[in-house]
Amino acid sequence: AQSVAQPEDQVNVAEGNPLTVKCTYSVSGNPYLFWYVQYPNRGLQFLLKYITGDNLVKGSYGFEAEFNKSQTSFHLKKPSALVSDSALYFCAVRDRGGATNKLIFGTGTLLAVQP
Amino acid sequence: DVKVTQSSRYLVKRTGEKVFLECVQDMDHENMFWYRQDPGLGLRLIYFSYDVKMKEKGDIPEGYSVSREKKERFSLILESASTNQTSMYLCASSPGGLAPTHEQYFGPGTRLTVT
Numbered sequence: 001a002q003s004v005a006q007p008e009d010q011v012n013v014a015e016g017n018p019l020t021v022k023c024t025y026s027v028s029g030n031p032y033l034f035w036y037v038q039y040p041n042r043g044l045q046f047l048l049k050y051i052t053g054d055n056l057v058k059g060s061y062g063f064e065a066e067f068n069k070s071q072t073s074f075h076l077k078k079p080s081a082l083v084s085d086s087a088l089y090f091c092a093v094r095d096r097g098g099a100t101n102k103l104i105f106g107t108g109t110l111l112a113v114q115p
Numbered sequence: 116d117v118k119v120t121q122s123s124r125y126l127v128k129r130t131g132e133k134v135f136l137e138c139v140q141d142m143d144h145e146n147m148f149w150y151r152q153d154p155g156l157g158l159r160l161i162y163f164s165y166d167v168k169m170k171e172k173g174d175i176p177e178g179y180s181v182s183r184e185k186k187e188r189f190s191l192i193l194e195s196a197s198t199n200q201t202s203m204y205l206c207a208s209s210p211g212g213l214a215p216t217h218e219q220y221f222g223p224g225t226r227l228t229v230t
Contacts, residue, residue, distance in 0.1 A: 044207075046219075049216070
């Protein structure tokens, strides 16, 4: 069965420092991977996705993620964190069990950027 | 821009009441989804629909039902609300077909409290 793990409940980083939010996955076959962000009292916003091709994927707000097949990881990164990046981040993997675009989400990682 | 709207941002209901949560999308998407979000558990899929009048159970369908009479509208029904259904409810939509690469677009969420 497909699954996603976000091993850190919270990540703390100082403004201007690089940030990494970790995600590992388990799928049978090729994964389709997604990152979403949720600001307080808001719905989820799409950041980026990996479908195929280049392992480094660039997305919104300066975020990028690196697909690593050997480590089954899809970590979210940003070279220089902003206080406004503070939010809840979710990793998701496509469920290949059906024709619909069903996603399986991780439990989320709270990113706190200190000024 | 895709817009997904939910009928209420905050809702307070009493135990045993029948509760309707409405979701509308304006992008002619085939797929629509209902999730609940709880701290530490991430997003869990309740039900989804891939076409008008079609529905499939997600991971936690017990105590819920859904209705999709029109393509743009997907309703979540709590037949007899209970306190353990206090949660944030998120609606999402995505294009359909066999392409697995589409991201989902989320509404702002409804925070339901059952007392």
